[in-house]
Amino acid sequence: MSGRNDNTRDAGRSRGRGLRGRGRGRVASMPIVDGPVEKTLPNFVKVKSLRAGTRSYDVVVQVCEVEFEATKTERRRLRTVTSKCTRAVVGDETGCITLYIRQPETSDLFKEGNFLLLLNTKMHRGGDDFWLEADNWSAVKKMEGNEQLLPAEFPPFTANKDVDCSKKAPIKPEFSKVDALEPESKGVAVIVKVAEVREGVKSKGPSTLPSVEAVVADETAAITVLARGQNVAALQKDAVVAILNAKILMLAGHMKLSVDRWSSVKPLELVDKALLPGDFVGIAAPALANDKSAVEWELV
Secondary structure, three states, X not given: OXXXXXXXXXXXXXXXXXXXXXXXXXXXXOOOOOOOOOOOOOXXXXXXXXXXXXXXXXXXEEEEEEEEEEEEEEEEOOEEEEEEEEEEEEEEOXXXXXXXXXXXXXXXXXXXXXXXXXXXXXXXXXXXEEEEXXXXXXXXXXXXXXXXXXXXXXXXXXXXXXXXXXXXXXXXXXXOOHHHOOOOOOOEEEEEEEEEEEEOOOOOOOOOOOEEEEEEEOOOOEEEEEEEHHHOOOOOOOOEEEEEEEEEEEEOOEEEEEEOOXXXXXXXXXXXXXXXXXXXXXXXXXXXXXXXXXXXXXXX
């Protein structure tokens, strides 16, 4: 039989009950600040400086396009969820980006040409796509009537529709000439003309991917390309192609240009013109006589 009575047991239970209890359960009161609280103005940034992550952004934008009954599909906790929202293309003088809005009450603000203040929005990324999202924690305000939130002497602007910040900007490769290739060359980018295509050596393993050997050349030299898989289709006789992220493979002392799954072969007409060298005018006379793969290298 226990020596504790009911009153002692009840007193022990009352301790640590949060606001009602005593001792460890007591919550300290917040200090009272006298006088008005200083308001913090939003820290506005440009569209081109947005980065995907957990940070929130404040931006001033002009509405370029609006789609009120759009749908957005995304992954949430191992599930695919499709939801209705408003999709808009907004931007400033540095570029434009896609914006998804989950606030139906703000639909009246999204009219082409309107200037808006987007507060506490977040930048997201999926693959090579970027987008801005205004959720329930964000605020969308019309710039007219809210000038007090803008920095002093805020300059007017017009959205730059020529710069699309919704897509990852491609990295411009450093193209080289075939004659400059060495046995240690990696990350090779060349523009060549296909002179000859023949069936490649079949793999000893269970792989069923197609493979070819192709002799390619520019105006300085020629070399044999070893390609497999999806890169085979672009290697057609007399085609001018851009080979990106290839590497030199040494076989029996001879140089071969290896095009693996990390590489790409594209017809020149499908390559973005901005990625090509500024002085490129074409390949008029491929230098097939200077065959880099015919030279035998020795270790010294």
